[in-house]
Amino acid sequence: MTIVLGGGISGLSAAYYLLKQSKVSHAPKLFEASHRFGGWIKTDVSSNDRRVRFECGPRTIRPKGVKGLNTLQLCSELGLNNDVLPIKSSHPAAKNRMLVVNNELCMLPSTLAGAFKTLPPFTRPLIYGFYHDFRHKYTDKPLMDDTIYNFTERRFGKEIADYLISSMICGICAGDAKEISVKFLLKDLFDYEQKHQSVLMGIYNKSLERILQKNVATSPTNSEPIQNCELVKQSITQKWSIYSMNDGLEKLPKTLSDHLKSNGVELNTNAKCENIEFGTNGANVTINGKSYETDQLVSSLPAFELGKLVKKQHPQLADELLAIPYVDVAVINLQYSGNKNLLKTPAFGFLVPPAQNLPILGVLFDSCCFDMGENTVLTVMMGGKWFHERFGNGNEQDLYEKAIEQIQRILKIDQRPDAFKVHILRQCIPQYIVGHFDRIDRIMRYIEQNKLPLKVCGTAYDGVGVNDAIYSAKMAIDSIKK
Ligand SMILES: Cc1cc2nc3c(=O)[nH]c(=O)nc-3n(C[C@H](O)[C@H](O)[C@H](O)COP(=O)(O)OP(=O)(O)OC[C@H]3O[C@@H](n4cnc5c(N)ncnc54)[C@H](O)[C@@H]3O)c2cc1C
Numbered sequence: 001m002t003i004v005l006g007g008g009i010s011g012l013s014a015a016y017y018l019l020k021q022s023k024v025s026h027a028p029k030l031f032e033a034s035h036r037f038g039g040w041i042k043t044d045v046s047s048n049d050r051r052v053r054f055e056c057g058p059r060t061i062r063p064k065g066v067k068g069l070n071t072l073q074l075c076s077e078l079g080l081n082n083d084v085l086p087i088k089s090s091h092p093a094a095k096n097r098m099l100v101v102n103n104e105l106c107m108l109p110s111t112l113a114g115a116f117k118t119l120p121p122f123t124r125p126l127i128y129g130f131y132h133d134f135r136h137k138y139t140d141k142p143l144m145d146d147t148i149y150n151f152t153e154r155r156f157g158k159e160i161a162d163y164l165i166s167s168m169i170c171g172i173c174a175g176d177a178k179e180i181s182v183k184f185l186l187k188d189l190f191d192y193e194q195k196h197q198s199v200l201m202g203i204y205n206k207s208l209e210r211i212l213q214k215n216v217a218t219s220p221t222n223s224e225p226i227q228n229c230e231l232v233k234q235s236i237t238q239k240w241s242i243y244s245m246n247d248g249l250e251k252l253p254k255t256l257s258d259h260l261k262s263n264g265v266e267l268n269t270n271a272k273c274e275n276i277e278f279g280t281n282g283a284n285v286t287i288n289g290k291s292y293e294t295d296q297l298v299s300s301l302p303a304f305e306l307g308k309l310v311k312k313q314h315p316q317l318a319d320e321l322l323a324i325p326y327v328d329v330a331v332i333n334l335q336y337s338g339n340k341n342l343l344k345t346p347a348f349g350f351l352v353p354p355a356q357n358l359p360i361l362g363v364l365f366d367s368c369c370f371d372m373g374e375n376t377v378l379t380v381m382m383g384g385k386w387f388h389e390r391f392g393n394g395n396e397q398d399l400y401e402k403a404i405e406q407i408q409r410i411l412k413i414d415q416r417p418d419a420f421k422v423h424i425l426r427q428c429i430p431q432y433i434v435g436h437f438d439r440i441d442r443i444m445r446y447i448e449q450n451k452l453p454l455k456v457c458g459t460a461y462d463g464v465g466v467n468d469a470i471y472s473a474k475m476a477i478d479s480i481k482k
Contacts, residue, residue: 002480003285003294005273007032008039009466010458011300012256013074013473015265018298021477027264028298031287033272037257040428041466043248044421046335051373053248054333056423058466059364059379060087060242061249063235067467069226074470076231078255083247084231085370086240093369094241096347099167100358100410105350108164122159129156130200137197145434149177151190155199167351170361173464174329174384175431176354184432244370249466273301276309278452296453298476300469302326303430303460317446320439324460326427329361330382330394332403334417335375340367342376342413349378350410359390359402363411378407385431396422430460455480 004015007030018028036042040057062068063086075084087093095110101121109115115126133155148169153161161177169177172185182190192202226232234240245251261267268287275286282295299306307321336342343365351362360382367377380403383391391399400422407413440461447454455476459469 001026001294002028002296002298003283003292004028004030004298004300005285005306006030006039006300006458007034007037007257007267007269008300008458008469009041009253009256010469010473011039011298012037012253012260013470014298014300014455014457014477015260015267016074016256017474017477018480019260019263019265021480027266029266029268029292029294030260031268031271031273031285033270035269037267037269038250038253040425041249041253043250044333045247046419049373049375050247051371052335052375052377053366053370053372054335054377054421055248055366055379056331056333056421057425057428058249059366060244060369061466062242063240065467067463067465067471069229069232069235070474071467071470072231072235073226073229074256075252076229078252078259080245080252080255081231083245083251083255084243085246086235086238086243087369089239089241091241092346093348093365096345098345098347098350099163100350100352101163101356103410105345105410107345107347121163124157124159126160126164129160132157133199134201137201138193139197142194145438146182146190147178147434148180148182148184148186151182151186151193152177155189155193162355163353166355167353167362170354170384171351173429173431174327174361174381175429176385179385179431179433181432181434181436183437242369252466273309275312277313278450278454282453294453296455296480298455298457298473300456300458300473302427302458304427306456314446314450314452317443317450320443320446321460323439324436325431325433327384327429327431328387328394329384329425329428330380330387330391330399331423331425332380332382332400333366333421333423334378334380334403334407335419336377336413336415337375337418340372340374340376343368343411354386358406360406363407376413378411380407384429394424396424399424429464432464 002018004011015028015030042056044054046052061071063072097108098105106120109119118125148165149161152165166177169175169180189199192199196202196205257267271287273285273287277284282293283297285292303321303324307318311318346368347365349364352358352360360380361384362381364379366379367375457472457476
């Protein structure tokens with residue numbers, strides 16, 4: 001019998017892939033510490049108007065790449081085809097993304113032509129970044145890793161590092177580009193630089209190699225089940241940019257947990273794992289004081305939680321897990337009733353480059369993305385890497401007032417919201433700082449060399465988004481099969 005720890009989207013997905021792999025008689029047991037499933041995926045639907053939804057954590061999923069298509073396939077297998085709410089690439093929320101620089105909203109270019117124009121806050125067209133890369137060959141001693149800030153400043157210039165990359169890192173993981181590893185997002189480009197002295201030269205050489213070998217790699221997305229999936233086909237032909245679900249993103253973990261329950265998986269809430277002890281043929285886990293034997297343990301817990309649980313028996317493994325930092329984020333949902341046109345420019349939202357020193361990371365324009373009736377609905381993200389230096393331990397009223405002040409100043413919305421919610425999400429996003437991927441290699445090697453009956457999944461290891469979480473669960477379960 002397999003035990004899965006954690007009932008967020010990765011734990012639920014792990015149980016789903018285990019179920020697919022085994023017979024019902026071998027259905028896994030899942031233990032979740034809190035009173036509900038879904039982890040950070042949580043949607044509050046307004047009781048007055050069901051179209052108004054406050055997402056407390058993630059709100060959209062990208063349908064692209066191997067991991068994106070895998071999630072679509074999961075949605076399809078769960079019968080969610082009619083619940084998926086896509087935003088097509090022609091929609092303003094897909095095209096319009098802004099930055100706030102010197103108190104002004106600046107639209108980022110969304111087309112290739114835009115990259116050839118000089119648009120504020122940049123003093124040169126973005127395409128100039130490639131010229132910078134070509135002119136400044138890398139000739140220093142080879143690097144194993146670097147911050148994404150150093151890399152982009154060196155290759156494409158300071159403005160791209162300060163405005164574009166630093167904001168993107170805030171948007172993706174609420175982190176500081178001056179600490180996050182370049183391998184988090186730009187591993188291939190970093191490898192090109194290290195091998196060919198410039199990114200452009202790397203791209204050129206790679207294309208040449210491909211032409212000579214006449215051997216364009218077939219990606220795992222070409223696998224039959226994914227290609228035959230109706231939802232995948234729709235996402236490609238209709239050019240989806242991102243999507244959510246009817247009734248909000250929580251629909252996905254809710255449907256998944258219902259599916260698992262009705263297929264014999266024992267799902268337990270208020271079931272906190274307090275200790276793990278590995279033996280020669282399995283593991284013993286203590287849940288609320290009661291002990292359970294398992295021949296295979298799957299942990300989807302945050303790294304710091306798993307670290308605490310294995311510390312007594314495996315201090316070296318625990319030290320590596322506990323060294324992965326996490327940040328706190330405040331999510332403030334705002335609803336302005338009766339006027340859906342409070343925003344001057346329809347967009348996905350805006351991000352604030354950290355050097356602007358504002359108390360917010362960015363604002364998402366929820367009611368521009370999805371129909372929320374006659375309401376303007378916004379979400380303000382605050383804190384992340386800077387949470388404690390800006391807000392101490394975090395006071396909800398103080399965070400709310402600061403959020404409203406920025407909305408008034410930047411978006412010129414003077415009225416106060418008719419409804420709001422403040423959530424302080426503690427230790428919610430792992431930070432892939434320089435050296436992260438070497439640490440993950442050491443963690444995986446330790447588990448393998450010590451023959452621990454343990455598989456790990458979740459966002460601590462190889463990607464922080466919903467797609468990453470689901471795919472990591474799939475990979476973990478596939479590796480048991482092998
Ligand atoms: C504010 C915010 C916005 C985001 N926006 C997006 C977005 O728009 N798109 C996107 O793709 N991703 C986004 N993400 C990331 C996304 O939320 C995560 O990728 C995903 O939810 C992680 O799921 P998980 O199951 O790995 O972890 P979690 O959701 O953290 O689940 C882990 C579970 O383990 C449980 N647990 C902890 N300790 C124990 C224990 N000792 N015993 C038993 N159970 C335990 C927890 O209660 C929790 O339910 C966002 C994240 C945040 C915080």
